[in-house]
Amino acid sequence: AQSVTQLGSHVSVSEGALVLLRCNYSSSVPPYLFWYVQYPNQGLQLLLKYTSAATLVKGINGFEAEFKKSETSFHLTKPSAHMSDAAEYFCAVSEGNAGNMLTFGGGTRLMVKP
């Protein structure tokens, strides 16, 4: 069975500071990993995905994530936070099972201080 743990339900950074959102997964097979962002009262939007190609994945809005098999991690980073980055971020894993089911982490709320 697959699972995802996001360390820190709330992360607060200053504008211009590094953003680091942590995600660890558990999977019995090589996983496919995703980061989604949810702005208030909106649906989820894909930031980036890992599909067994390059381990460093670049996404939209300046975000990137690195897949580390030895650490079973897929942490999300951005060098410089912007006020508009304030949102809820979800890490998700798919094992390639029938139906391509996504299992989500509990989410991390990113707050950006001016």
Next chain:
Amino acid sequence: DTAVSQTPKYLVTQMGNDKSIKCEQNLGHDTMYWYKQDSKKFLKIMFSYNNKELIINETVPNRFSPKSPDKAHLNLHINSLELGDSAVYFCASGASGSWNEQFFGPGTRLTVL
């Protein structure tokens, strides 16, 4: 053009009522999903349909019944609504293949009084 749309956006109803949420996608995808997001923002898969056939049916009360009239639509009907059904329900669609991302609708906020 909205890729994945849901109606209604908000739904307020009394306990015991029956309600439906509709979902449509214009992306040409062959797989559609329903997810439930609870008050703590936790997201969980409920159902998955591929080419109008049920693929995934997680542990969901049988008061919830999905129906897919065609590949572009996946509706969710809920009977005998309970307080615990209050949540945001998201429809999503995707192409076959685990590496393909899912595209989410804007959500339907259901409040059961």
